[in-house]
Amino acid sequence: MFVKFLPNQYILRYRKGKLVAEGQGLSFLCMEQFNSACAVPVSNTDADFIFEEQTHDFQKVSVQGQLTYRITDYKLTASAIDFTVNLRTRQYINEPMRALSKRIVNIAGVLVKGVVGEMEMTEAVQSSRALAEKVLSGLQNDAELKGLGIAVTGFSVLQIAAAPETARALEASTREEILRQADDALYERRNASIEQERRVKENELNTEISVEEKKKQIRETEIATKRMVLEKENEIERIRTLSEAEREQLRLDAAIELERKRRELADLRLENARKEADAEAYRISAVMDAYNKLSPEVLVALATLNMEPETLIAQAFDKLAVNSEKIGTLNITPDLLASLTTRSE
Structure with missing residues (x-):
């Protein structure tokens, strides 16, 4: 098969x-x-x-x-x-x-x-x-x-x-534990609610205290301001009620102070002028020292740099006159004088 x-x-x-x-x-x-x-x-x-x-x-x-x-x-x-x-x-x-x-x-x-x-x-x-x-x-x-x-x-x-008996006992024990936990949770919630309410009231009290402190500071500031205003008004009134002599004395004191300021200004200007004069004298002294160290020929050359032509001609004739004893014969014709005069003009 x-x-x-x-x-x-x-x-x-x-x-x-x-x-x-x-x-x-x-x-x-x-x-x-x-x-x-x-x-x-x-x-x-x-x-x-x-x-x-x-x-x-x-x-x-x-x-x-x-x-x-x-x-x-x-x-x-x-x-x-x-x-x-x-x-x-x-x-x-x-x-x-x-x-x-x-x-x-x-x-x-x-x-x-x-x-x-x-x-x-x-x-x-x-x-x-x-x-x-x-x-x-x-x-x-x-x-x-x-x-x-x-x-x-x-x-x-x-x-x-x-086993069924044991299971029922466990269920009862578990049920009791759950109920106990529920009671604990309820107790904790109540405590939390009380604590929260206490915190709210505490915050309200702290807020009220802060508000009162602010009000107190405002009142103290207002009082201080009023005191300052009153003092200023009293000072103004005191000044108004001063006698004529006192006001005159005040004017004199002001005038004296003004004169003192003017005197100080004049002294300051005088001191500045003195310092400027000292500086100018020092400058001139330095220049003269420099000139003293130069030879006469250099000084003459420096002096003739910016002279006019007629001045230079006059100076040349002056030197000729000084050294005339060394010159034998010097002829100055009218044409020469005319040409020199014409150039200078």
């Missing part, structure tokens, strides 16, 4: 007790009386569980969840669990998956018992994630599962519930 298996089954085909073929989704012709086959699931398998365990403080809790596993070594698993199928119906002769799931769940139950037994009841009912992580780690490292060729890929804890 022709036998065909599903692709999600790993088939181990035996003929007369010997393995002749293996693989996923095999199909073959065979004679039923001489052949047999084991169909091992390839896909993941889920197994539900419920454990009743006792916590460290001797309280009963119920742990409900699901684990997921897959077969990694098909021959090893088939050697431990009977996966033989009826070749005609392709149904398992026994219930291997139920037996395998039960064995894995029992191993998980031992691990759950150990973890829960170390926790207090109130801690246990709140430790689903921590419990799942610890048990999954234990299953993945379990030697028995490795010997069966099984790998646990997931472990989920859906609920950890206390």
Whole structure:
């Protein structure tokens, strides 16, 4: 007959007790009386569980969840669990998956018992994630599962519930705690309201005090201003009521002060004039010293630089007269005098 298996089954085909073929989704012709086959699931398998365990403080809790596993070594698993199928119906002769799931769940139950037994009841009912992580780690490292060729890929804890009586007691305790917290919150709100009201009143009082201080400062300023005005008015009135002699005395004092200022000004001008005269005398003295150091010829040359022509002619005749004894004969014709006179004019 022709036998065909599903692709999600790993088939181990035996003929007369010997393995002749293996693989996923095999199909073959065979004679039923001489052949047999084991169909091992390839896909993941889920197994539900419920454990009743006792916590460290001797309280009963119920742990409900699901684990997921897959077969990694098909021959090893088939050697431990009977996966033989009826070749005609392709149904398992026994219930291997139920037996395998039960064995894995029992191993998980031992691990759950150990973890829960170390926790207090109130801690246990709140430790689903921590419990799942610890048990999954234990299953993945379990030697028995490795010997069966099984790998646990997931472990989920859906609920950890206390016994009904304990749950009611916890609910009552929690309810009382919630009510106490509510009372504390109400008390704190009332205290906060009272404190806020006190702060508001304190701020109002501080504001009133500040306003009164400002008013006081304004009043003091007004009084000081009025006093100053009154003093000025009194001074003006006093000046008005001075006698004629006093006013005359004041005028004389002012005139004296003015004359004193004028005298100081005159002294200052005289002092400035004296200083200017000293400066001019010093300048002239310096110039004369410079002239004294020059030779007569240089001085004469300097003196004749800007002279008029007639002055120069007169000076030349004067020198001729001075040195006349050294001159033998000097003829000055009328034409020469006329030409000199004409040039000078």
